[in-house]
Amino acid sequence: MASLVKNLKSLTPSVPRAIVTWDKAERIRRNEEIFKDQTSVVHRLPDHYKKRYWEMILSDKAPVHYRPPNSRVAYDSFKNQEVQLENNPIVGIRTPEGDQGLWGGERVVKGWIESAPYTKKKILPRYWVPKLFFPALKTVVLYSEIIDKYMKVTVTERAMRLIDENFGLDYYILRSQEIDLDSKFANSLKREMLLTLAAGTYYDYDDDKKAYIKEKYSEFCIPEEEAEWIGLELNEAARKQQDLEDSVAPVPLKYGLEQSLVERLRNGTDDISQELENPEGPVRTESKFGEKMLGKYLNPIGKKLRSATN
Template structure:
């Protein structure tokens, strides 16, 4: 009975998601450029690589729906490099005749230092042992960042670091005093180099992308009239202070003269 209820709930959830149009197809998000659509799909819609479980084929497993282990993400995790790990909520039963109690499995984190060859920078970060294993597996921190999609990096810190690396490869502004080193790095990471306009949109949150899109479409912001009138008044008062006799003849036709009011005291 419980199995049927879970199966019906999963089916209803799939139907509900199918009826809701994707966010990037709705106003005003669909006006964002294709480069950001590509990054956002890689970040939010792609399925991440399994970290805390081993995937099995088929829809069901031991009379239970075969789904990835759900994880909990907190804002504090965005400032860490976790290698795809997150908080897992589950239940633990110490003895057979005892009631299950909830338990949270938190990644084992510690402080370490990573080095980016492209940025030529050492960074002190909070990471997990899984991240160190992935860095060694990819033979370098830059290789791990560039080969991993945004859905596997997951944290904002990791995605922002990848954005800086992609911008550096696109602009080619690293190692200005060592052309040989610069040429070697460009040759080593040539498969991960993207155009500058694509790198500029990579790694932005939805809010940052909306602000960037607004600023790029409105290069010249309209100046409010109150600011214009304020500057004209300030300039007029400065000129009148320096040369009070210069504006006596032209005061009658000026806009400032028309705004003056006469007050008589009796």
């Protein structure tokens, strides 16, 4: 019989032992297989994107559906013994509907419930029934002062609490990591905010408001070349890199050869320029074909011909 959390009392102030969860291990294993291919397009991605992407892969997601332990060892008053606390995160199921709103990291959780909990076992035996737990959703209107837009978004109560704790939608989106946002809509919104801050295309009609926004969010200003890659998944980033490479027209080989020839002629390192500068005429070299291919048969004949001409 498992004990309840209220029966556990912390014995040591030490933090829990650092572990690698199965979700994090699976992320590392999958990306390691992708980056092993040296010919893959992922190696041609910008360095700042690869650095940010691996920081996200190696980071731990903020606990949402569970409470992590605060100590390593606790005393169980119900069992009258010491227990070793473990960090067992609950990882939910990511849905397409969650990518279209702000769920604050919440997902659909798969669990079990007890059948007929208020019926006696003699009348009806109890057994465990699988169940999906869905977050409570609601539709609200949110305002972003950076892009100056009102948005109708599907959110959860946790997302609204996080927005209130960060004093607005913009601070919540910009301060949160991509792995904690856990939504394509949130990541695209963050990318749009950073691009707007980098380009400075906000409140052009009001200089005071523009100066206020620039000073307020100055800590999040990054170059535009880096901001356009924020929030992209690996497949989206690879597709973007391939489109950038395909947009550049290939240069024909003859133009490169022509330019190299002109450079050699200008520097005087070409064979034609050496022949023109040599007054004695072109330098002739004796062919080595006979010695390499049929040396033992043609060498005596060549000697006789050379002696006859002399």
